[in-house]
Amino acid sequence: MSQDLCFKTAAELSHLLKDKAVSAVEVTTAFIERTERLDPQVKAFLNTDAANALAQAKASDERRANGGALGPLDGVPVALKDNTAVIGQSMTSGSKILKDYISPYDGTCTQKLKAAGMVLWGRANLDEFAMGSSTENSAFFPTNNPWDLKASPGGSSGGSAAAVAASFAPLAIGSDTGGSIRQPASFCGIVGVKPTYGRVSRYGLASLASSLDQLGPLGYTVEDAAMLLQVMAGHDERDSTSLNVAVPDYVGALQANIKGKRIGIAQDYLGEGLADNVRAAFEKAVQFYKAAGCELVDISLPHTALAVPVYYIILAAEASSNLARYDGVRYTHRSAEVSDAIDLFAKSRAEGFGPEVKRRIILGTYVLNSGYYDAYYLRAQKVRTLIRRDFALAFKQVDAILTPTAPTVAFKQGAKVNDPLAMYLNDIYTIPTNLAGICGVSFNGGFSADGMPMGLQLLGDVLAESTIFNLTHAFEKAHPEANKRPTLA
Amino acid sequence: MEYEPVIGLEVHVQLKTKSKMFARAPYHFGAAPNTLTDPVVLALPGTLPVMNKEAIWQTVQVGLLFGCKIAEVCKWDRKNYFYPDSPKGYQISQFDQPLCLGGTVEIELPGPARNIEGVHRHVQLTRIHLEEDVGKLSHQGADSLVDFNRAGVPLIEIVSEPDMYSSDEAFSFLTAIRMALVYLGVADCDMEKGQMRCDANVSIRPKGSTGLGTKVEIKNLNTISGVRNGIEFEIARQVELLNRGETIVQETRRWSIEDGATFSMRSKEKAHDYRYFPDPDLMPLKFEKTEVERLHGLLPELPFDKQRRFYQAYDLPYTITSVICPDKGFSDYFEAAVKCYNNPKAIANLIANDLLRELSLAVADGALPLEECKIKPEHLAALVECIDKGSISRQIAQDVFIQMFKTGQAPAQIIQEQGLEQNSDLGALEAMCQQAINENPHPVAEYKAGKEKAINALKGKVMVLSQGKANPSLVDEMLKTLLQKP
Structure with a gap:
């Protein structure tokens, strides 16, 4: 029974709880037991607090018994990437510099999850400050891919994706700055959503690159992700970049007929570097949509090739400034022996940050230098405008754009960690989305010959989450094997 | 260089x-x-x-x-x-x-x-x-x-x-x-x-x-x-x-x-x-x-613009405007008082001298802020009016002002309750003047001998007799009339 509960979708758990067929305590206990048994292999979580999760579950059951359930996800567990603020919990952001930091406040997303009655369970591993695509940049340990423990779960939300794939939690929150939700979702065979920029409040998310960061849901099915986004989304006065636009009924839109929808295919996303098996999965999906009555339209996104360099300039610039607050003065790691303030900053940061973080801080500091600002940062912003315009033009012709999520299936651990450029290129299909501020979902497009999931990505225009949920939900219904779960012993 | x-x-x-x-x-x-x-x-x-x-x-x-x-x-x-x-x-x-x-x-x-x-x-x-x-x-x-x-x-x-x-x-x-x-x-x-x-x-x-x-x-x-x-x-x-x-x-x-x-x-x-x-x-x-x-419409008048206006509208000297105008509170207070009684110079003097002095005496360190001053502008204006109309003497006005500062009462109330109204009752005044003449033959003789200043001694005696309430100019007039009598 308890094992079965872990393999239910959030939507199924929601029904079981509503029908009082199970209690939130039973559900939470099942996930806690499975995590305690199997996470030593997967290493999805940095921190867990079973007693705290059970107390939340108990409170949920009491609410429901009194007829006061807070919504469809009341009592459903959710894992949080360890760069989001929850009162009394860790927020290491995968870094030694925040190893001992405990958040004294709840972020807006956290508040919304709590207000929906969800059971916050487990703090998921990540690349340090969300910089990376494999979770190998975590200062603590790498996370293993539940489909192949020697493979990477992707990153930076590798812990969140692995936790869902390994059925340690039915849902998880991740953050996506250049693909950090979608690429791990792809590697782990689940669904991950990068909402439109401004759709989910960033208040409470440790900033990597403010103009690119967005929190988003991960789950086994499109429906689960849509249910979670329904809770997370909405305007927030505490985030000036938050959009003041009503949140539509995502779940209600899932069942709409997709016939006649126009899906764009961009050759710019199908060039060199794309693995044959992923290309085949992509072609299969194209055929599915064609058969379902969608119109397939060739589009052009001509500035795609510039996205990766532009991204690394803008990201590094913003990150170098955003991470300046981790200075050894207030709440971070502080070096033991320092001679003066400058020495305190330098040593605390040298000891607290890992190599990838340092690399990007140095890069960002360099491109913002007054002598190079015009040549790098300003120029990158101009190209960013061109990339945004590519998508704006494309979405005049199509409702969504279908691409692979990543060029390959999950790579083995250690394969790219010493080659930052190769690691950066892994995000080539996901990065333009963040630069343009549009939304995207990664869903499982099938499995490779050796059983690894192959994610596909559907991109939507600004605030067109309902459209991409509707289209990917249709694919999922027709491909139940896409929701297969890995076997862990 | x-x-x-x-x-x-x-x-x-x-x-x-x-x-x-x-x-x-x-x-x-x-x-x-x-x-x-x-x-x-x-x-x-x-x-x-x-x-x-x-x-x-x-x-x-x-x-x-x-x-x-x-x-x-x-x-x-x-x-x-x-x-x-x-x-x-x-x-x-x-x-x-x-x-x-x-x-x-x-x-x-x-x-x-x-x-x-x-x-x-x-x-x-x-x-x-x-x-x-x-x-x-x-x-x-x-x-x-x-x-x-x-x-x-x-x-x-x-x-x-x-x-x-x-x-x-x-x-x-x-x-x-x-x-x-x-x-x-x-x-x-x-x-x-x-x-x-x-x-x-x-x-x-x-x-x-x-x-x-x-x-x-x-x-x-x-x-x-x-x-x-x-x-x-x-x-x-x-x-x-x-x-x-x-x-x-x-x-x-x-x-x-x-x-x-x-x-x-x-x-x-x-x-x-x-x-x-x-x-x-x-x-x-x-x-x-x-x-x-x-926002442009909500802007206040700048201090120097106000100073120029105060020269023009109220004919105040620099020694007064340079005290009042740099402070919006005093300027507003002044204009509120002038609205109640139109003697800008006397009102401005009272503010720039007496009010400022009392405010700084009120607290050991610095000065009492104007917002905490108990004298309302209309009361200050009324006090000036009392002086102008001769209902109290300047000397009495000083005392009334200090009491107003301490209690916040209207000058009319203080004057009435304490019977401070300047005495202009001619009969009583004549009696007091005659008494002063009768009791002080020496200054009377001096005055009659041509030493006009000797009248001041007699005036002082009348003020004592009237407990300070006699109208000084009336006393002066009355004494002169009585002394001219053969």
Whole structure:
């Protein structure tokens, strides 16, 4: 029974709880037991607090018994990437510099999850400050891919994706700055959503690159992700970049007929570097949509090739400034022996940050230098405008754009960690989305010959989450094997 | 060679808003360390700034007051540098698009004497922008302590052109800014509380030339005396250098009150690169023209404009306007009183002399604020009216005024309750005068012998008999009549 509960979708758990067929305590206990048994292999979580999760579950059951359930996800567990603020919990952001930091406040997303009655369970591993695509940049340990423990779960939300794939939690929150939700979702065979920029409040998310960061849901099915986004989304006065636009009924839109929808295919996303098996999965999906009555339209996104360099300039610039607050003065790691303030900053940061973080801080500091600002940062912003315009033009012709999520299936651990450029290129299909501020979902497009999931990505225009949920939900219904779960012993 | 100094000032002023510039925490001076903070002020991971629109509107009003061009968009930049008092490791400021551009500040130079008006001129402004204040460091032995109460307080930076030519002008500039901002009600500008701070750019050039010499930035001119003394010191230092045939190095120097001297902080080569870039956490705010027009309509009259009007409308002397006009409270109080009774000179005198004196006597240190003064303007006007109508003597009026100050009662009430009304009953007055004549033959004889001043002794006796209530001019008249009788 308890094992079965872990393999239910959030939507199924929601029904079981509503029908009082199970209690939130039973559900939470099942996930806690499975995590305690199997996470030593997967290493999805940095921190867990079973007693705290059970107390939340108990409170949920009491609410429901009194007829006061807070919504469809009341009592459903959710894992949080360890760069989001929850009162009394860790927020290491995968870094030694925040190893001992405990958040004294709840972020807006956290508040919304709590207000929906969800059971916050487990703090998921990540690349340090969300910089990376494999979770190998975590200062603590790498996370293993539940489909192949020697493979990477992707990153930076590798812990969140692995936790869902390994059925340690039915849902998880991740953050996506250049693909950090979608690429791990792809590697782990689940669904991950990068909402439109401004759709989910960033208040409470440790900033990597403010103009690119967005929190988003991960789950086994499109429906689960849509249910979670329904809770997370909405305007927030505490985030000036938050959009003041009503949140539509995502779940209600899932069942709409997709016939006649126009899906764009961009050759710019199908060039060199794309693995044959992923290309085949992509072609299969194209055929599915064609058969379902969608119109397939060739589009052009001509500035795609510039996205990766532009991204690394803008990201590094913003990150170098955003991470300046981790200075050894207030709440971070502080070096033991320092001679003066400058020495305190330098040593605390040298000891607290890992190599990838340092690399990007140095890069960002360099491109913002007054002598190079015009040549790098300003120029990158101009190209960013061109990339945004590519998508704006494309979405005049199509409702969504279908691409692979990543060029390959999950790579083995250690394969790219010493080659930052190769690691950066892994995000080539996901990065333009963040630069343009549009939304995207990664869903499982099938499995490779050796059983690894192959994610596909559907991109939507600004605030067109309902459209991409509707289209990917249709694919999922027709491909139940896409929701297969890995076997862990 | 004779040199002339050229001075530009950068003045920082804290705005009095309910909450901080980008956070909800409040601020007031003197709170226990680190009690006026919140997660945003402390830059905890995940926190974001949200702009305080009140501070933006206040800055726009300051710009309108000085005739600046107001930007169409309010845009924010990050100024990146590490310092323990800066929680985020950057300060949110405005780099290339300040809220206000250009404008002038009218100043009054010191006159030849305190009671003589000085020359007025307009000092050119470069810009005014809005930013956030930083925390405060203090040192205890080997330890450094930081208080983040002040961190994030809205701070405007008013930058002048190099358009002042003496430390007196610099001082007058600061005074004029303080007057205007306090008038506007957006700041208190108390330098002792750090609400107003000043840096100066000082250079010298041969008198008569128009070029600019090498400038030196002086920081920490954070007291009233510091501004004058620091600039004076720096001018003298530069003159001496040039006279010795040395050159002036472009650098930043710190004024030390203790030493009465400036000390080098850093040279131009070591100047910071602040790596300014637009803050991606904040969206630019576009101004509605109507909103700027509305704010323009709410501007108060500037102190010097008011002074000119007071000369014209009320015919007041500089000795009075220079006391009343710099303070909006006293000016408003004066005009409210004049509305009740039209004797501006007497009312202004009462305010500039008696009221000011009582306010400063009321508290041991400084002065009682006008808002706490118990005398209402209409009561002050009524008192002047009583004097003018002769219902009380000037002497009695002094006592009544002090009682009004203590109790807040109307003068009519005090006069009536204490029977202070000046005695104009001719019968009683005649009796008292006759009594004085009868009882004091010596002055009577003197008067009759032609010593007119001897009448004063008799007047004094009548005032004693009347317990001070007799109308002095009537007494004078009555005595003369009685004494002329054979």
